[in-house]
Amino acid sequence: MSLIRKFATVASGTMASRILGFGREMLMAAALGTGPVAGAFYAAFLFPNTFRRLFAEGAFNAAFVPLFAKEIEANGMDSARRFSEEVFGVLFSVLIALTLLMQLSMPVLVATIIAPGYASDPAKFDLTVSLAIIMFPYLMCMSLGAMMAGMLNSLRHYFAAAIAPVFLNIILIAVLAWAWWSGRDERQIGYDLAWGVLASGLVQLAIVWFAVRRTGIRVRFRRPRLTPNVKRLLWLAAPAAITGGITQINTLIGTAIASGQDRAVPALAQADRFYQLPLGVVGIAVAIVLLPELARALRAGNEGEASNLQNRSVEFVLFLTLPATAALLVISEPIIRVLYERGAFTADDTVLVSAVLSIFALGLPAFVLIKAFTPGYFAREDTRTPMIFAGISVAANISIALLLFPSMGAPGIAVASATAGWINALLLFGILVRRGHWGRDAGLLRRIPLLVLSSALMAVALWFGAGFLQPWLGPDASLIEQIGALALLTGCGMIVYFALAFGTGGADFRQVMRSMKRKPGAAAPATTDENAP
Template sequence: MSLVGKFMTVGGATLGSRIFGFARETLMAAALGTGPMADVFYAAFRFPNLFRRLFAEGAFNAAFVPLFSKEIEANGTDGAKRFSEEVFGVLFSVLLILTIVMELSMPLLVRFIIAPGFADDPQKFGITVSMAAVMFPYLMCMSLTAMMSGMLNSLHHFFAAAVAPIFLNVVMIGALFYALYTGADPLATAWYLSWGVLAAGILQLAVVYLGVLHAGMSIGLRFPRFTPNVKRLLILAVPAAITGGITQINQLIGQAIASAQDGAISALQYADRIYQLPLGVVGIAVGVVLLPELSRALKGGNLREAGNLQNRSIEFVLFLTIPAAFALWILSDEIIRVLYERGAFHAQNTEIVGSILAIYGIGLPAFVLIKALQPGFYAREDTKTPMRFSVVAVAVNCAAALTLFPRLGAPGIAIAEATAGWLSTILLFVTLLRRGHLVWEWALMRRTALLIVSAAVMGGALYYLRGVFAASLASGSPLLTKIGALSLLIAVSMTVYFAVAFLIGGADLGMIRRNLKRKAGAKPAPPADI
């Protein structure tokens, strides 16, 4: 399968998950709005979600995949199976201890880390503690899920791991439908969602385990032993965990600061869900596929192929995220109005969440480029350098959020996160370039400039058409009218962007055709010809 084909496989499954996520958030906006129970649920869920990114996705995508791939090359399937069982035994034991400690410490965690602003409200504080305790075991399920997903990705079985997150959204949508059908109050609705998160974690673990069995592997539970391979994994995983969870760390900092203002946490969450669509479809697809591909090329000594893979991934990211950034900036209010403005979600909520989404749009290319650049370090078993950059980015985010939030409210936190994202991107890019791990291509730089021009032309057309369709997109218009107008705007903008990009040379059919035909392990074409 070609590189782009693999991107499309993972991206397509992720797109399905994000569509269900939109449906979930739309129902949540109608049921909870930006009220206190929405703040409570999102605050409680953020913590297990953070640890999932820290100890699961970031650590195992960065550390487990290269080592598992090396075991396959060196010792075959039997060696890889033995390694995975050693890791599973240690991971299960560590997660069990961590879960017990966190459950006992939950009141302190909520008071000092998750939502310090809730401490003055005993009711919100108590409910947040209880819900966080219910949802925290989700971490254990998802960490084991991430390990098995790493196995599947290394074995070039991408679909099961990519489709598993859909089940979280399906279960939560079911809980919301039940709450709306029975007329449950916001508190009961939040409790249904909390138990739904735990149930979804168990279901996702079952899905990837079946995927591993289908791929011809099995995992037995071994007594935990710190073998040399496991020790090497931990050495790589700890810094990778911090780096992989950089976005979540920044969001947790923002949440802690935002907890001082009613409705700020849920406003950030609703905007986050929108920009997670392109981030998930493009960024996660690139990160998941690129790491095992780079690892394979480097282990085989194919340095030229590795450099080509890196650059083509960057090109793919820019081709899709630059226009998305322009569109989110210009249509932020309209997107929020169509998706969320109903029930408990009012016009004033649209204005706040729309301003946050516009700022996230500016940071979108950076957030996705990070996913394309980090594998350049991880495939070389260097997880410390990205970690150092993450520490710098977190410090900048924290300082900026504390400075801007008192003046701008929740949008100030979004500005801080976008700034930290661009700083991380620049540091990663420059370092790869200086080390010679990234090949400078003037052709790629030229096409990037032309893509920005194409997106600017699209943005101008979009800004004009937004005024033409203003009445159809207004708050009082029927929902179907708003959906139709927004869909037409998006369709026109995509047509304009692609037409201009191909016309002026920002993209060409030959480039896309060569990428689509490229087979794994095939000798890549010279950079100048791509």
Template sequence: MSLVRKFATVGGATLGSRFLGFARETMMAAALGTGPMADAFYAAFRFPNLFRRLFAEGAFNAAFVPLFAKEIEANGVDGAKRFSEEVLGVLFSVLLLLTIAMQLAMPWVVAWVIAPGFVDDPEKFDITVKLSIVMFPYLMCMSLTAMLSGMLNSLQHYFAAAVAPIFLNLVLISALGYGLWTGADPLATAWYLSWGVLVAGLLQMAVLYIGVRAAGMSFRLRRPRITPNVKRLLWLAFPAAVTGGITQINQLIGQMIASTKDGAISVLQYADRVYQLPLGVVGIAVGVVLLPELSRALRGGHVEEAANLQNRSLEFVLFLTLPAAGALWVISDEIVRVLYERGAFSVDTTSTVAATLAIYGLGLPAFVMIKALNPGFFAREDTRTPMKIIGISVVINCVLAVSLFPLFAERGIATAEAVSGWVTTILLFVTLVRRGHWTWENALLSRVLRLIAATVVMALALNYASLYLAGWLAPQSSLFIQLAALMMLIGLAMVVYFAVAFLIGGADLSMIRRNMKRKTNPAEPLPPGDL
């Protein structure tokens, strides 16, 4: 299977999950708006969700996958099974103790980490603590799910791991639907959602376990023992989790600061959901697929293939995220109005969320490139260098967020996250090049500059088109007309961007067609320009 097809497999499943996520957020906006219960739920959910993303997209894809793949190569399936059982015994025990401890300490966690600004509002603080206690076991479910995902990815079974998050959205949509159908008040709806998160975690874990069994791997829970393999995993996992979760860490910092303003957490969440679509579909797909492919190439001594994998992956993510960034900057207001503006979600809220989303859009290429650059370190079992870079980024984010929030509110936090994302990207790339782990290609630079030019042309066309369709997109228009106008704008943007990109040489149709048919073979290096 070609690299592009593997990206498409993971990206396609993630796309389905993200669309369901949009449906969920649309219902959430109608049911809760940016009121206190929305703030409380999002604040409570952010903490276990942070750990989910740290583990699922960070530690286990960075630390577990190379070690699991090495066990398969050295000791076969039996060795990989034994390693998995060793890890499961330790992981389950640690997570169980952590979950109990965090639930007991939740009032202090909310006051000092999750939402310090809620302390002055006893009612909001109390409900946030209770919702957090209900949802925190989701961390345990998703950490175990992350291990199962790492096993499937190492075995080149990508679809089950990518499709599992759909269950979270399905369960939460059902909870919201029940709340809207019964006319439940915001507090009751928040409770439905919190229990739904826990149910979804159990469902996702069950789906992945079935997937692993179907892939030919069976294992059991062992007594926890710190074996040499487990020590190596723990040594790699912590910095990998920090590195892989940089976006989420910065968002948690932003949430802590935003908790001092009513509605700010909800505004950031609604904007986050929109730009997470391209970030999830492209960034996660590349990060999940590239790491095992790159690890396999390096283990086989195929340095040229590894270099081509890195360059083509970076080219791929920029090919898809640059136009997405341009569109988010130009038509953020139209996107937010069509997706959210109904029920408790007001016109003024649309303006605030749209301004925040536009700034997030400028940081989108950086957020996605981080996913493509990290495997260059992780595949070499180096998780500490990117962690040091992340430390610099977090400091920059904190300083900017604290400085800009009093002046620009939610836009200040978005600006801080975007700037820190670009700093991280630049430092990761420069470090790889200086170490000789990334082969610089003038052809890549040339293509990227042409893709930027195509994005500028698309943005200009989109700006004029949005003015022409302003009447269709006005708040007084029906939802059907607004959706039709938004789809027309998106369709126009795609046509203009792809036409210009192919016309000026930013992309090559024959290259894409050829690589859709190519099967990656470690013994056969990819020619430059091929995915």
């Protein structure tokens, strides 16, 4: 299977999850708006979700995957299975203890870390604590699931791990539909959603568990022991957890600061949901596929293939991310109006959320590039350097957020997040180049400015198109008219961008098709203009 086809396999599952996520957010916005129950739910869910990204996806994709793949190649499947059982025993025990500790400490955590601004509102504070206690075991399910997903990715079975997250949105949509049908009030809906999150964690774990068993590996519980392999994993995973979850760390910090202002927390969460679509579909897909492929190339001593993989990944993410950034900058308000503005979600909410989204868009290329740059460190078992850069990014995020929030509100949090993302991305890239781990690619350097130009011209076309279609995009139009006008606008924007990208040479259609057929591990072509993805 070619590199781009692997990207597409993972991205298809993520795309399905994100599209259903929009459906979920539309229903939640109509049911809860940006009110106190919405704020409590988003703050409570963010806590276990952040831990999931830190200790599950970040740590295991960065540390477990290369070590598991090394065991397969060096000692065979039996040795890899024993290693996975050693890790499972330690992980399961740690998660049990962590879950109990966090649930007992939840009132203190909400008051000091999750949403300190809610402490002045006892009803909102108590609701946030209750919802967080219900949802925190979701972390355990997803952490064990991330280990299973790491095994599947190492074995080049990508689809089950990519499709499992879809069930979070399927279950929450079902919960919201049932709540609407039965006429439940906002507080009851908040509790229903919390139990739905926990149920989805169990379903997702079951999916990847059975997928691993279908590969012929049965992971059994072993008494937790710090074997040499487990110690090596923990040594790599600790900094990788911080690095892999940098976006979530910044989001958690932003939420804690934003809890001091009404409507700010749900506004950030609703904008985050939209810009997570290109980040998840493109950035996470590239990170999941690139890490094991890069690790294999480096272990084989094939520096040329490793360099080609990195350059093609960056070119791929920029090809798809730059137009998304341009579109979100120009038409964020009609997008939010069409998706969210109904029920409890008002026109004022549209203005706030669209402002946050347009600022988030400025950081989108940086966050996607981080996903493409970090495998260059992790595949070489260097998790410390990205951790240092993540720490610098977090410090910048906190400083800028505290400076801007009093005057700008939620948009100030978005500015801080975008700036921190660019600082992290530039540091990662600079050190890769300095160490000689990033091969110069003349074709990539020539095409990037052309992709930027194509995206900018598409943005101009969207600006004029949105003005022309304003009677059908405005709040006075019907929902069908709004959806049709937005679909026409985005469709025309895509046509303009792809025509410009291929017409100017920013992308080469024939090279794209050839790259889809070329398998990773085949001899990498020389780094010239013909190296298009």
